[in-house]
Amino acid sequence: MIDLILVAIGLTLIAVGVFYDFIGAIGLLRLPNFFTRLHAATAGAIGGAVVPMIGAALVALGADYLGPPRFFLAGAAFASSILLMILSQAGSHAIARAAYLSGEARVEPALHDALKEREGGG
Amino acid sequence: MRTREVVIAVSVAAMVVLLAYAIEVGGLGPIAPQRIRDLAATYLINTYNPWNITLSSLSLEAVTAIVWDYRGIDTFFETSVLFVAIVGVTSLLRGFREKTGLSSAGLSEIVKTSTKVLAPLILVAGVAIALHGHLTPGGGFQGGSFIAVLFILLSVTFSLDYAISYGISSRKLLALRSGGLIGILVTSLALLIASLILGVNSYIFQNMAREGAPLSMPSWFLDRPTGGTLIWFNTFEALAVAAGISLAFLVLSLREEEVEEALGQVEWYE
Numbered sequence: 001m002i003d004l005i006l007v008a009i010g011l012t013l014i015a016v017g018v019f020y021d022f023i024g025a026i027g028l029l030r031l032p033n034f035f036t037r038l039h040a041a042t043a044g045a046i047g048g049a050v051v052p053m054i055g056a057a058l059v060a061l062g063a064d065y066l067g068p069p070r071f072f073l074a075g076a077a078f079a080s081s082i083l084l085m086i087l088s089q090a091g092s093h094a095i096a097r098a099a100y101l102s103g104e105a106r107v108e109p110a111l112h113d114a115l116k117e118r119e120g121g122g
Numbered sequence: 123m124r125t126r127e128v129v130i131a132v133s134v135a136a137m138v139v140l141l142a143y144a145i146e147v148g149g150l151g152p153i154a155p156q157r158i159r160d161l162a163a164t165y166l167i168n169t170y171n172p173w174n175i176t177l178s179s180l181s182l183e184a185v186t187a188i189v190w191d192y193r194g195i196d197t198f199f200e201t202s203v204l205f206v207a208i209v210g211v212t213s214l215l216r217g218f219r220e221k222t223g224l225s226s227a228g229l230s231e232i233v234k235t236s237t238k239v240l241a242p243l244i245l246v247a248g249v250a251i252a253l254h255g256h257l258t259p260g261g262g263f264q265g266g267s268f269i270a271v272l273f274i275l276l277s278v279t280f281s282l283d284y285a286i287s288y289g290i291s292s293r294k295l296l297a298l299r300s301g302g303l304i305g306i307l308v309t310s311l312a313l314l315i316a317s318l319i320l321g322v323n324s325y326i327f328q329n330m331a332r333e334g335a336p337l338s339m340p341s342w343f344l345d346r347p348t349g350g351t352l353i354w355f356n357t358f359e360a361l362a363v364a365a366g367i368s369l370a371f372l373v374l375s376l377r378e379e380e381v382e383e384a385l386g387q388v389e390w391y392e
Contacts, residue, residue, distance in 0.1 A: 083240070083243070086236050086239055086240075087236055087240065089232075089236075090232055090233045090235075090236035090237075093230065093232045093233060094229055094230070094232075094233045097229075097230055
């Protein structure tokens with residue numbers, strides 16, 4: 001019974017991941033400027049990779065027929081999801097910062113640019 | 123324009139579906155083949171064969187046994203290609219000396235914190251891959267590349283100045299790399315030297331006892347198999363590769379002020 005619940009939750013998380021990947025792909029094509037598109041890519045990284053990896057860990061835990069190796073699978077999936085959660089935001093942040101500071105990506109359309117105000121004209 | 127986009131989208135989707143269909147139909151055989159060739163079977167049987175040591179290398183990983191034992195000289199020259207390339211890089215930029223106090227302060231605090239989390243993991247993974255090369259897939263080159271990646275990552279996120287202020291310089295890296303190469307040389311000649319002292323026959327790159335050459339490297343550390351020479355080769359290769367690739371990165375990422383100084387010194391040499 002507990003196995004069935006684990007597999008059900010895991011498959012749900014994987015389905016959520018597919019949804020996020022789809023949203024991320026649409027956003028990457030349709031959003032207006034570099035930073036919003038980077039935001040869509042980050043949604044794909046966290047929602048579309050971290051969440052389904054936790055789901056895969058739960059599915060592996062619930063899949064009784066895999067035997068003891070399923071704990072290795074679950075542990076590896078869980079650990080890499082945590083690492084990806086820490087690292088993907090750092091990568092996106094570094095890209096966004098470099099693009100902003102070098103002035104390669106124009107910040108338009110923008111309603112309010114707080115960083116420009118603080119740095120006194122970017 | 124509109125029809126062109128539709129055509130591109132449909133053709134990409136069709137290619138993905140066709141590739142998936144082709145893999146589904148013809149690509150997924152049994153993962154381990156049912157029949158293996160006699161040569162492969164010989165290596166698989168003899169790689170760890172404590173009952174007949176004259177054919178074995180007492181390593182649990184067949185790839186490492188072949189790479190560093192059965193065809194050791196081949197690998198030695200293969201690995202020296204990389205080091206000759208690194209010698210070329212350093213001799214092109216001779217007279218190069220690292221300077222501190224240049225502009226860059228590295229990336230932002232968020233990236234630095236994430237790198238601090240990641241750095242020990244990369245180091246542990248690299249050392250484990252190198253030292254377990256005779257037990258699991260991997261080996262010295264792969265582990266050394268991991269450690270070199272760690273150096274590159276740290277010097278990008280924390281800036282080269284930070285790495286240099288911790289005492290890393292191209293001369294020290296060159297010395298480490300040379301130490302690794304000397305280690306490989308000593309390991310490959312160890313049994314030959316021992317046999318000259320003891321007055322028996324032996325070969326270069328010998329690992330376990332062979333027909334007419336009775337000496338073997340110690341192949342157990344407490345209760346752990348070490349594969350004789352393999353763990354030494356992997357350790358020294360990891361050291362040499364980590365230092366060599368870090369050195370190439372350090373030399374190739376030199377800054378404008380350093381180039382000017384290096385160019386000035388070349389004129390002195392000539």
